[in-house]
Each structure stands twice: as structure tokens, then as C-alpha cells.
Amino acid sequence: MSTKARVFSAIVSQSILLALLSSFVTGENQDFVRSLDRKLYGLKKEKLTHFRVYWHDIYSAPNPTAMPIVRPPSNTSATLFGSISMIDDPLTEKPELSSKLIGRAQGFYGSAGQEETALLMAMNFVFLQGKYNGSTISILGRNQVFSKVREMPVIGGSGLFRFARGYAQASTHSFDLKSGDAVVEYNVYVLHY
Numbered sequence: 001m002s003t004k005a006r007v008f009s010a011i012v013s014q015s016i017l018l019a020l021l022s023s024f025v026t027g028e029n030q031d032f033v034r035s036l037d038r039k040l041y042g043l044k045k046e047k048l049t050h051f052r053v054y055w056h057d058i059y060s061a062p063n064p065t066a067m068p069i070v071r072p073p074s075n076t077s078a079t080l081f082g083s084i085s086m087i088d089d090p091l092t093e094k095p096e097l098s099s100k101l102i103g104r105a106q107g108f109y110g111s112a113g114q115e116e117t118a119l120l121m122a123m124n125f126v127f128l129q130g131k132y133n134g135s136t137i138s139i140l141g142r143n144q145v146f147s148k149v150r151e152m153p154v155i156g157g158s159g160l161f162r163f164a165r166g167y168a169q170a171s172t173h174s175f176d177l178k179s180g181d182a183v184v185e186y187n188v189y190v191l192h193y
């Protein structure tokens with residue numbers, strides 16, 4: 001091989017190596033992913049919204065909104081550990097069930113504490129009024145129902161609540177020990193766009 005040819009072949013193999021390396025580093029071939037301008041998606045200014053609703057958990061006839069779907073596996077657990085209820089609870093503007101319907105809380109909760117009553121709450125609030133109609137927020141958290149104020153994280157949302165994060169504070173307004181019916185005030189603080 002002449003010197004010229006050797007230099008040429010070295011340059012060629014080097015550039016192949018460089019091309020391979022750079023496609024690896026920049027992820028050139030990954031066209032399923034791209035960055036976007038958040039302004040084009042209406043994500044301009046993050047705002048803080050507070051709303052207060054009353055959550056109605058109704059076990060009594062004729063129109064229950066909460067249903068036990070898993071009975072407590074042990075009948076000796078004071079906290080009913082392991083039991084689960086599915087809910088589709090009305091969210092109203094005032095403590096009275098007959099007041100304006102703002103939305104519904106759909107999901108489930110289960111007794112997750114063996115020593116003290118602490119529920120795992122997993123529910124979506126779907127709004128049914130005005131510009132929020134159809135938008136949702138998702139709440140996932142620990143609810144020590146016998147404490148005065150319980151705080152649970154808002155872990156996301158949809159519609160007007162896309163990218164939502166925040167927290168909800170729940171306090172019991174009324175509780176009927178016999179039927180299990182409860183009205184709980186929810187104050188929700190959400191950051192969203």
C-alpha cells in the first residue's frame with residue numbers, strides 16, 4: 001500500500017468510527033422521542049388553584065355510593081385491615097347532599113393499617129361544572145380517618161389539570177358510626193397550567 005492509500009484508509013476508518021460514536025451519543029436513530037417547546041402546548045404560567053368540595057360516602061340504602069368489595073379477611077382486626085371499598089361519591093358545593101353537584105370521587109380505599117385506622121386512598125376527582133367539566137385530578141395518599149385533618153398528595157391530573165401536583169386536606173364533617181356514612185370536607189390545592 002502506498003503512503004497515500006494508507007493515510008486515506010486510516011481517515012476512512014476513523015470517520016466511520018466517529019459517525020458510529022456520534023449517532024450513539026446523540027441518539028440520532030431514536031426518532032420516537034423529541035423535545036418540544038412547552039409554549040406550543042399552552043404550558044405558559046403555572047397557577048395555584050384552591051377548591052373546596054364535600055365528599056359524600058354513602059353506605060346506606062337506597063342509593064349507596066360506596067360498596068365493600070373486599071371484606072376484612074380477619075374478623076379480629078379492630079382496623080378492619082385488608083378490607084376494600086369501591087366508591088363513586090358525589091362532590092358537592094355545600095355539606096348538604098342536595099347542594100350543587102361539583103363532581104364525583106371515583107376509585108377505592110382500603111384499610112392499610114394494622115395498629116391504627118389508616119386508609120390507602122386511590123381516587124380520581126372528575127369535575128362536572130363549567131370550564132372544569134371533564135377534567136380530573138388524581139389523589140393517592142394515606143388517610144388516618146380519625147385525625148382532624150389528613151393530608152394526601154395530588155399526584156396528577158387531566159384536561160385543565162394536566163401536569164397537576166399538590167395536596168388535599170380532608171376533615172370529617174359528619175360520620176354515622178352505625179351506617180358508615182360520612183361527609184368529608186376536601187380542601188384541594190393544585191399547581192397546574
Ligand SMILES: *[C@@H]1O[C@H](CO)[C@@H](O)[C@H](O)[C@H]1NC(C)=O
Pocket residue numbers: 075
Ligand atoms: C370469626 O372467624 C372465625 C374463623 O373464620 C369463625 O370461626 C368465627 O365464627 C368468626 N366470628 C364471628 C363473630 O363472626
Ligand SMILES: *[C@@H]1O[C@H](CO)[C@@H](O)[C@H](O)[C@H]1NC(C)=O
Pocket residue numbers: 128129130133134
Ligand atoms: C359536561 O360535559 C358533558 C359531556 O361533554 C355534557 O353532557 C354536560 O352537559 C356538561 N355539563 C355541563 C354542566 O356543562
